Amino acid sequence: xxxxxxxxxxxFASAPAFAHGYAGQRFFPATILLEDxxxxxxxxxxxxxxxxxxxxPGVREDELEFEFAKRITSKFALAIEGAWIHENDAxxxxxxxxxIAVGAKYQLLVDEDAETVLAAALDVELGGTGSSHLDVEDSxxxxxxxxxGKGFGDASNATYLRPLAVTGVLGVAIPEHxxxxxxxxxxxxxxxxxLHAHVKxxxxxxxxxxxxxxxxxxxxxxxxxxxxxxxxxxxxxLYSGQSVQIGFEAVIxxxxxSGDTVGFTAQLHFYLDDIFPETIGKPLFD
Amino acid sequence: MTFSRKRxxxxxxxxxxxxxxxxxxxxxxxxxxxxxxxxxxxxxxxxPPTKLSLEFSCAIDLTNVELSVVGPAGxxxxxxxxxxxxxxxxxxxxxxxAALAPGRYKVAWRVLSVDGHHTRGAYTFDVK
Numbered sequence: 308x309x310x311x312x313x314x315x316x317x318x319f320a321s322a323p324a325f326a327h328g329y330a331g332q333r334f335f336p337a338t339i340l341l342e343d344x345x346x347x348x349x350x351x352x353x354x355x356x357x358x359x360x361x362x363x364p365g366v367r368e369d370e371l372e373f374e375f376a377k378r379i380t381s382k383f384a385l386a387i388e389g390a391w392i393h394e395n396d397a398x399x400x401x402x403x404x405x406x407i408a409v410g411a412k413y414q415l416l417v418d419e420d421a422e423t424v425l426a427a428a429l430d431v432e433l434g435g436t437g438s439s440h441l442d443v444e445d446s447x448x449x450x451x452x453x454x455x456g457k458g459f460g461d462a463s464n465a466t467y468l469r470p471l472a473v474t475g476v477l478g479v480a481i482p483e484h485x486x487x488x489x490x491x492x493x494x495x496x497x498x499x500x501x502l503h504a505h506v507k508x509x510x511x512x513x514x515x516x517x518x519x520x521x522x523x524x525x526x527x528x529x530x531x532x533x534x535x536x537x538x539x540x541x542x543x544x545l546y547s548g549q550s551v552q553i554g555f556e557a558v559i560x561x562x563x564x565s566g567d568t569v570g571f572t573a574q575l576h577f578y579l580d581d582i583f584p585e586t587i588g589k590p591l592f593d
Numbered sequence: 594m595t596f597s598r599k600r601x602x603x604x605x606x607x608x609x610x611x612x613x614x615x616x617x618x619x620x621x622x623x624x625x626x627x628x629x630x631x632x633x634x635x636x637x638x639x640x641p642p643t644k645l646s647l648e649f650s651c652a653i654d655l656t657n658v659e660l661s662v663v664g665p666a667g668x669x670x671x672x673x674x675x676x677x678x679x680x681x682x683x684x685x686x687x688x689x690x691a692a693l694a695p696g697r698y699k700v701a702w703r704v705l706s707v708d709g710h711h712t713r714g715a716y717t718f719d720v721k
Contacts, residue, residue: 332714504627505716507635584708
């Protein structure tokens with residue numbers, strides 16, 4: 308009981324004003340493939356992904372996904388996500404909803420000077436909540452994850468490296484039935500907004516000054532059995548507007564088990580803390 | 594097949610309506626990002642600038658600005674705001690009390706957007 312109370316006190320402890328993706332002067336845009344290493348009030352609606360052979364060889368998949376995250380305190384957020392998927396296998400079509408997933412995330416660290424963020428998350432895919440004819444898992448899968456982000460603005464001797472930032476995740480997917488898998492990935496991002504505002508204005512213009520070229524990578528390695536590692540490498544661009552972000556990435560499978568051909572993904576992402584700063588865009592308890 | 598198309602169309606419609614509604618509801622405030630600066634980040638200027646200007650992406654509280662310019666010898670440059678400066682706006686303007694000597698200057702700022710979000714930043718420029 309005492310431990311629970313202490314944990315609750317930690318979660319609800321007040322913290323400095325903090326919002327989507329900022330660590331000091333570093334802004335981390337919301338990434339499409341990988342979970343972000345910060346808590347935020349945000350809405351990804353929709354994320355559209357087109358792939359061939361992602362789950363089954365030869366099958367074309369179109370997926371529409373939504374994600375909504377809400378800060379409960381300035382350091383703690385809850386999230387829910389779902390997806391509708393359409394599969395086409397040589398003219399035979401099937402569609403339906405994937406299992407709903409819920410998640411909780413806690414901001415462990417924000418070091419403004421070092422442009423470093425660290426978070427811990429627990430996501431749960433709720434078994435049996437999707438369309439049964441899609442052969443969705445009927446039991447839960449738990450995925451505890453550590454997430455980090457680091458900007459290189461402190462690399463004072465390497466001017467053009469300062470806009471660089473990396474984020475990463477490391478977790479384990481633990482199904483109630485079946486084998487666990489290591490889930491890991493990273494992003495490498497070059498922030499043109501950072502270059503423009505904090506390093507050197509090279510005259511790119513307003514549109515370019517809002518772009519972040521990015522490469523996202525995510526992999527899954529089964530911890531038991533003989534199955535191979537699967538994953539994709541996603542190079543693309545993120546455009547960060549004042550309260551909306553638009554992203555577009557190619558989806559390159561790392562092997563045949565991960566997909567047949569190069570696909571693509573696009574996302575419309577809303578920064579709710581900027582759009583609704585006095586209502587749903589702020590923590591419930593501050 | 595017909596049903597799946599209808600459901601697909603519905604989901605697209607819901608997304609589009611939600612997106613439009615949110616765009617329409619987007620007010621003109623948010624996190625303040627530095628859009629333009631004079632002198633600009635990393636600039637090398639031949640003539641010592643007498644004015645400093647920082648333009649932000651949204652309105653900020655001009656009564657709650659922290660701004661410093663530190664010169665090559667570590668001395669802070671004395672700055673003064675324009676007369677009759679508004680309480681809020683997108684641009685900070687300051688005039689240097691004296692001509693800037695050659696060397697590297699570091700500009701550091703911290704502002705509060707009118708909806709209450711703090712942002713901060715820093716950059717350097719050089720005077721030949």
